[in-house]
Amino acid sequence: MKSPLAALGRFLVRNDAPVPYVPRAARTGPVMPYATRGGMEAQMRAMGTVGTLFAIVNRTSNATAQAEWRLYRRAPSGDPEDRREILSHPALDLWQRPNPFMPRQEFVEAFQQHIDLTGEGWWVLARNRRATMPLELWPVRPDRMEPVRHPELFLTGYVYTGPGGEQVPLGRRDVIQLRMPNPLDPYRGMGPVQTLLADLDGVRFSAEWNRNFFANSAEPGGIIEVPEGLLDEEFNELRDRWNEQHRGVANAHRVAILEHGKWVDRKYSHTDMQFTELRQLSREFIREAFGMPKPMLGTVEDANRANMEAAEVIFARYLVVPRLERIKSALNRELLPLFGTASAGLEFDYDNPVPADRELEARELEARARAVKDLVDAGAYGPQALEAVGLPAVAFGQPDADPDRELLIDLVKGAPAHLAELLLPALGFDLPAPAAESGGAPASSPPGTGNGGAGGETEGVEARWWPAASTPSTTWPPPGLTAARNNDGDENEEEGEEAEEAMDTVHRQHTEATTDLMDEWETVAEEQYQELAQQIQTAVDDEDPEALAELALSTDGTATLRRALGAMATTAAEQMAREADAQGVEVEPPDIDEALRNQMPVHVWAVFGVELVDIAAATAGLLASALAGQAGREALRRYRPGISGRQVAEEVTGWLRGLKHVLRRDTLADALHRAQNVGRLATLAEAPDPWRYVADERNDGNVCPPCREVDGTVFPDLEAARQVYGTGGYDQCAGGPRCRGTVRAIWNRPEDEEG
Structure with missing residues (x-):
């Protein structure tokens, strides 16, 4: 059984530190090593006496102070990319303005000079004694701070000694110390200057010798020998007369006349003293101690662009980043906890100052992209190929997909039911459409049901059927569709060549239409940029960042898109008629609804393409909303109190112009392909009626497994084909809006199947 007294004894002598760091005699009161403090003062004064040291410390402290800091809320995933930036918080305000007399840059530069010169930097916190939250941060000289060491508790506080000798006790929560660890003293730091004191003295003394050389007639000294001793009056008179006639540069080389003395020369020239070599060597020692690249101090006699850029990277990576990491640790481990629960889950971080090696990044990206292409060409599935080579997950077949897919999903979720029903398959999102509103004939009524208008006005006239969006299925065929694979080579060689040529024409027509529409959309986009810029400028100047979440566009390009879809549908209808004609079948392509070409009311009889009017409006509206969301997020990222609204607006506009706009291209191209299939159908x-309707996926740049499976499928009738391709590409395609699948018709049955 353990002794209760032994347990009590262990409690009474418990140490906060695992081992004592100072003798128990030093339990109370600080240790005052005046020699150490005096040494620190000499180290700090050295910056003002040695030019190389000043240049190095000034460069490192300036670079550290110029880093941009941000406050984040940590992500549950732990991935820094998933963090959310916090724009308003007392800790962030304190760090931006540490005290009423110093902005952050001056504050950081001041204590970083102390760290570079002595190995220590100190922050003293000013606060309301009734609260733990700090109100101000002040840098103090390291030589005025002394830790109160304790053999059991390790550290009980600090004592600050003022210029007049007054001593101010400070608690552990009143002080934050940053230091380069000293291998001999866990309480103090050690900096590069401590290893350079002898060299720094050599530099200083050589400079003083050089100054005295010119002060003393620009000649080294000599000795006046006298045969007999001189009385004090005679000695003083000889010294004064000599200094008056020969000391100083103006009196150099004057003839000296000695009455009772003899001049003994002891010349040491500058060459003899090797001042140039001495000072050069001393500069090298100082640079080596700090690890400073020579070009960063302006030494350019052997510099070129390559080693200048390399010096920048070395300076940022090995000098600036470690200093920033030391500050980051102090902010997150010591300062933020003082803000209590308001700081839970938050962390400070800095923007990486290391310049990007764009050439290396480009080579790596090119190599990875080439590897993905090789894998896909060999039959690998696109997303898995991207993951295998370490590229981010993007939509199948396109390694540069736009990051705003989730935003567009949210927009579609919030769209009216009838628009979401139309847009989900067109945009390739694997989401079920919102439930259709009750009442009336269903939107997906098949032909001949007479749902063209109230009161049966269109009875007897075939209304254009539009299929409802269905929940994606991973199986083929979809429920309710009977399909037989066409794997028997039913097409003869001549028909195969005709089909290949026809699909090449379909692909070329779509590509040309997409290029033309993207060029035309630049005018629409520029108008949108200007409209967004005006809203951003107003929101920033009014200091109303919430308004950035409400950016909206009145210019959405609907008319432009309607005209493009109308032209594409007409071209596709005519192309389908030519394909029939090549097989000996005459068919007159129907007319497109005129509402697609102008602002006429929508008609639903005698023409096709009425659904494209709403598709154009909804697609243009979603693109406008996505663009407004991009602009709002980027403007919020750049917003800070006091910044000019015009500056933010110009920066965001330039950023928008520089985007690849992959989402825009994919969405417009998909809408055009939808119009293309609408015209063909x-x-x-x-x-x-042909002999067979056949699915054709040969125009896909990369064929995903679902499209590979549906390729060549024979549909029992036109409505079965419309169910799969009526919304554009194949609705199960992994590439979503990038699918270019369509329907071909074969009218001529092979001879072996006739009869």
Whole structure:
């Protein structure tokens, strides 16, 4: 059984530190090593006496002070990329303005000079004694601070000695110390200057010798020998007369006349003293102690662009980043906890100052992209190939997909039911459409149901059917569709060549239309940029960052998109008629609804493409909303109190112009492909029934497994084909809006199947 007294004894002599660091005799009161404090003062004074030291410390402290700091809320995933930036917090305000007399840059520069010169930097916190939250931060000289050491508690506080000798006790929570660890003293720091004291003295003394050389007639000294001793009056008179006639540069080389003495020369020239070599060597010692690249001090006699850029990287990576990491640790481990629960889950971090090696990044990206292409060409699935080579997950087949897919999903979720029903398949999102509103005939009514208008006005006239969006399925065929694979080589060689040529034409028509629409959209986009810039400028100047979440565009390009979709649908309808004609079947392509070409009311009879009017409006609106969201997020990232609204607006506008706008291209290209298939299906609806309707996915740049599976599928009728391709590409495609699948028709049955 353990002794209770032994347990009590262990409690009474408990140490906060695992081992004592000072004798127990030093339990109370600070230790005052005046020699150490005096040495620190000499180290700090050295900055003002040695030019190389000044240049190095000035460069490192300036670079450290110029770093941009941000406050983040840590992500549950632990990934820094998932953090959310916090724009308003007392800790952030304190760090931006540490005290009423110093902005952050001056504060950081001051204590960083102390660290570089002595190995220690100190912050003293000013606060309301009734609260723990600090109100101000002040840098203090290291030679005036002394830790109160304790053999059991390790550290009980600090004592600050003022210029007049007054001593101010400070608690452990009143002081934050940053230091380069000293291998001999866990309470103090050690900096490069402590290793350079002898060399710094050599530099200083050589400079003084050089100054005295010119002060003493620009000649080294000599000796006046007298045969007999001189009385004090005679000695003083000889010294004064000599100094009056020969001391100083103006009196150099004057003839000296000695009455009772003899001049003995002891010349040591500058060459003899090797001052140039001595000072050069001393500069090298100082640079080596700090690890400072020579070009960063302006030494450019052997510099070129390559080693200058390398010096920048070395300076930032090995000098600036470690200093920033030391500050980051102090902010997160010592300062932030003083703000209590308001700081839970928060962390300070800095923008990486290391310049990007763009050439290396470009080579790596090129090599990885080439590896992905090789894997996909060999049959690998695109997303898995991207993951295998370490590229970010993007939509299949496109390594530069736009990052705003989630935003567009949210926008579609919030869209009216009838628009979401139309847009989800077109944009390739694997989401079920919102439930259709009750009442009336369903939106997906098949042809001949007479749902064209109230009171049966269109009874007897075929209303254009539009399929409802269905929940994506991973199986083929989709529920309700009977399909047979066409794996028997039913097409003869001539028909295969005709099909290849026809699909090449379809692909070329779509590519040209996409290029033309993207060029035309630049005018729309520029108007949108200017409209967003005006809203951003107003929000920033009004110091109303919440308004950045409400950016909206009145210019959305609907008319432009309607015209493009109308032209594409007409071209596709005519192309389908030419494909029929090549097989000996005559068909007149139907007319496109005129509402797509102008602002006429929508008609739903006698023409096709009425659904594209709403598709154009919704697609243009979603692109405008996505652009406004991008602009608002970027403006919020650049916003800070006091910044000019015009500056933020110009920066955001330039940023928008520089984007690749992959989302825009994919969305517009998908809308055009939808119009293309609408036109093809409209012509097929007017044509005699063919022998077979066949799925054709050969125009996909990379064929995903679902598209590979559906390719060549034979549909039992046109409505079965429309169910799969009526919304554009194949609705199960992993590439979503990048699918270019379509329907072909074969009218001529092979001879072996006739009869």
